[in-house]
Amino acid sequence: MREQLLQQTLGQLASQIPGATRLFREHQLDFCCGGQHTLEQACQQPGLNREQLLEALQALSQQPGSDQDWQATATPALIDHLLTRYHARHRQQFEELIRLASRVEQVHAASGDCPHGLTDFLHEMREALESHMMKEEQILFPMLLQGAGRMAGGPISVMRFEHDQHGDALAELSTLTNDMQPPAGACNTWRALYRGLDELRNDLLQHIHLENDILFLRS
Structure with a gap:
């Protein structure tokens, strides 16, 4: 599951997982203009807690979607x-x-x-x-x-x-x-x-x- 998340782009994850945009903002990850970068690439950002981000994103992906499915x-x-x-x-x-x-x-x-x-x-x-x-x-x-x-x-x-x-x-x-x-x-x-x-x-x-x-x- 984690490997699949890491290989997707920030834009894809933001579109597919309700709550991901909020999580990315909290970690100061650019999911719009920088949305073409994979999560693996984004995790190279200095000071970013990779494990914490992955755990939170995985938890969001397993919850029933409540956001509008655009x-x-x-x-x-x-x-x-x-x-x-x-x-x-x-x-x-x-x-x-x-x-x-x-x-x-x-x-x-x-x-x-x-x-x-x-x-x-x-x-x-x-x-x-x-x-x-x-x-x-x-x-x-x-x-x-x-x-x-x-x-x-x-x-x-x-x-x-x-x-x-x-x-x-x-x-x-x-x-x-x-x-x-x-x-x-x-x-x-x-x-x-x-x-x-x-x-x-x-x-x-x-x-x-x-x-x-x-x-x-x-x-």
Whole structure:
């Protein structure tokens, strides 16, 4: 059983085992942009407890599935889920996060823990993600719904490349915010900002995973 798990990619495991995405996030394993790596390769990461990860993943694989089986979900329903759960949600998230970040930078500018430049960085992230989502909404998703098949290969390659860029942005976001960990004594606004950023990160990772490892593989 363990050998089979080790030979599968992170993307495959994330798609097949309910709860695997949460487990991978806890171990800081990139299952979306890095989803092509096998679990064996991922276990080479310094500081990762291989046995603990394998035991937890094996236990999840033996439990009755409770998560939505997106592999078995028809393409129209999957795309509708992506649009309502992630595209619409990201647009809401950035509006509030930019407001909170601006407030924190203004009030706590003198603090050594202040995430200087975060507001501008979130503006850049929002612009890049908005451009990406518009391409999907106006070009790629309609092609997939019309059964374009191989004709969608070009747009999908572009979307995968941009997903990698989103992954790089999340890494930079983590660096700017001490991995979304507020300093001791942080005000409620600061704490709310970092909670929101962590939610954005989790949502965006899951969003990319559903597209890279499920939707795009259908073409």
